[in-house]
Amino acid sequence: MELATESAPAAEATQTVIEARALVREYGPVVAVDGIDLALGEGEFLAIFGPNGAGKSSLLGMLGGALRPTSGEVRIRGVPLDFSAGAWRRRVGVLSHKGFLYAHLTAEENLRFYGRLFGLKDLDSRIPERLARVGLTNRARFEVRQLSHGMRQRLSLARALLHDPDVVLLDEPFTGLDPSAASVLRDVLRELRDGYRTVVMVTHNLSEGLALATRVTIQVEGRLAWEGPTTSLEREGFEGFYHKVVEGRT
Helix, strand or coil: CCCCCCCCCHHHHCCEEEEEEEEEEEECCEEEEEEEEEEEECCCEEEEECCCCCCHHHHHHHHCCCCCCCEEEEEECCEECCCCCCHHHHHEEEECCCCCCCCCCEHHHHHHHHHHHCCCCCHHHHHHHHHHHCCCHHHCCCEHHHCCHHHHHHHHHHHHHCCCCCEEEEECCCCCCCHHHHHHHHHHHHHHHHCCCEEEEECCCHHHHHHHCCEEEEEECCEEEEEEEHHHCCHHHHHHHHHHHHCCCC
16 A cells, blocks of 8 residues: 655645644653654644554643643644743643543633633623534533533533634544534534634544544654544455554564
8 A cells, every 4th residue: 555655735725733843741751742743724623543662642732732842842823832822822722631621610601711711802792603603502510420421521622612612632532422512522623623713633443533633643662653534544455554654664
C-alpha cells in the first residue's frame, strides 16, 4: 500500500490557525514530546493515532495551554500562546477525560458558570442552543451527577463549544459512549469540520478518526512518525499500515 507522506495542501490554502514549533515536553528524564512541528488551517481536522505512552495527550495539553512546553512554542493565528494572559483561552475549546463539570450543578448551571468565565453576554439564548445541539434539552435542569456517562460527555462538548472557539481539541472523545451518544458527537464534529473550525482529535478509534479527519498523523515515542492527508489512504489497509509504523517497519 502506497501512502503519501506529505502534508495536506489545505494548510497552505487557508490561514494557519494553530501551529506548533519544535515542541518538547519532558517529565524528568522522560521525553514525552520530542521536537514536534505542526500547522493546521481553517477547516482542517487532524486525527492523532498512536500507542499508549506515545505522548499524544501531552501534545494536546500543550496545544490547549494546559501544559507548558519544556521548549518550543504554540501559536494561535500567528500569536504565541502566553500563559500569563487569558485572552487566548477564548480561541480554544477542550474536551478531555476530566470533563470539567461540577456534579452538584445542573447542566444549564454548568454552562452558565463557564459562560460567565468567558464573559459571554448572550447566555440566555446561547445555552439552550448548545444543549439542543448535543441533544440535552430535556436534561437542562438535571444535576450532572444524575446524568449518564454519555450525557456528561455531550455536556462537556457543549461546554467546549460554548464560546465558539477557533480550535477544538479532543482527547479520546468516543471512549465509553453508547451508539446514540457517539452518533451525536460524530454529527457535531462533522459540523465543526464543515464549518471551517480547526479540530485536533487524539483517538485509538481508527475507524472514527479516518471517517472524520482531513489529515492523519501517527505519533510514536514523542515524534510524528507519519503524517498525511486522508485522501491518500487506502482505508481498508490502514490498520496494518498503522501497526507497521508503530513497530518501525516502514
